[in-house]
Amino acid sequence: MSAAPTPEQTPEQTQEQSPQPSPEVLAAFEAAKGFMPVREGLALYAAAVEAGRLGLPLLEVGTYCGRSTILLADAARAAGTVAVTVDHHRGSEEQQPGWEYHDPAVVDPEVGLMDTLPTFRRTLHAAGLEDHVIAVVGRSPQVARVWAGRVGLVFIDGGHTDEHATNDYEGWAPCVAEGGLLVVHDVFPDPADGGQAPYRIYLRALESGAFTEVSVTDSLRVLRRTAPGI
Ligand SMILES: C[S@@+](CC[C@H](N)C(=O)[O-])C[C@H]1O[C@@H](n2cnc3c(N)ncnc32)[C@H](O)[C@@H]1O
Numbered sequence: 001m002s003a004a005p006t007p008e009q010t011p012e013q014t015q016e017q018s019p020q021p022s023p024e025v026l027a028a029f030e031a032a033k034g035f036m037p038v039r040e041g042l043a044l045y046a047a048a049v050e051a052g053r054l055g056l057p058l059l060e061v062g063t064y065c066g067r068s069t070i071l072l073a074d075a076a077r078a079a080g081t082v083a084v085t086v087d088h089h090r091g092s093e094e095q096q097p098g099w100e101y102h103d104p105a106v107v108d109p110e111v112g113l114m115d116t117l118p119t120f121r122r123t124l125h126a127a128g129l130e131d132h133v134i135a136v137v138g139r140s141p142q143v144a145r146v147w148a149g150r151v152g153l154v155f156i157d158g159g160h161t162d163e164h165a166t167n168d169y170e171g172w173a174p175c176v177a178e179g180g181l182l183v184v185h186d187v188f189p190d191p192a193d194g195g196q197a198p199y200r201i202y203l204r205a206l207e208s209g210a211f212t213e214v215s216v217t218d219s220l221r222v223l224r225r226t227a228p229g230i
Contacts, residue, residue: 021045028126032070033123043215044071045074046215050181056177058083058155059085060072060084060155061168062086062185066124067123069123072133073129077129084151086143087116096114144167144171144175145171151172153182154172154180156184156185157185160186160195161195164197173230179224182211182222185219185220202221208230210230211225
């Protein structure tokens with residue numbers, strides 16, 4: 001990803017000069033089950049390539065079936081680092097039976113609960129990226145409490161309630177290294193477009209003074225750590 005936009009460029013314009021995934025990786029991303037549109041995926045990929053230059057792990061909260069993980073894994077492979085992706089694999093509130101984003105194909109019939117882990121593993125295998133990902137199965141706040149290291153990028157795409165988004169922000173934003181990136185998905189300033197919890201943590205990051213906005217692509221916000229703080 002190129003540096004922060006010059007005064008003549010909007011954040012959207014900088015994306016045109018950003019690194020792109022190979023056609024094979026893009027095809028794997030598009031074929032994967034998940035929620036991320038291509039435009040946002042390309043912005044995430046560009047952020048991951050840039051953050052990869054720090055040589056630190058790239059961390060995702062909210063694996064689901066691995067759609068966005070493919071992009072982080074490919075950027076990690078290129079940088080000689082690793083993508084770490086955290087999920088309990090039981091689905092968010094809006095993915096449970098009877099809700100808008102439920103997919104019966106990812107219910108484990110034996111236990112009667114969602115289990116996206118098998119689909120995630122098939123996704124990564126098909127993309128040839130298994131060796132570049134550490135998958136952590138667990139609840140984000142519990143994992144964050146035992147996580148000790150700095151990371152080059154944190155991508156927050158987990159639970160979308162205030163409780164979950166706040167936990168993800170407070171648990172993982174402190175791990176972003178100086179110069180590293182904090183990426184938040186599903187940021188909707190207008191409540192008519194979607195839930196407000198990701199928007200609220202995005203505002204907290206900006207108001208902390210530790211993060212500066214780098215790019216805006218639809219609902220995906222990329223922020224850089226430019227000061228210590230949270
Ligand atoms: C919107 S989906 C992630 C979509 C994925 N990034 C993609 O590109 O398709 C949200 C995921 O977050 C997970 N999740 C929700 N709350 C969580 C929590 N507290 N800890 C770990 N994972 C959580 C859910 O199980 C679900 O798989």
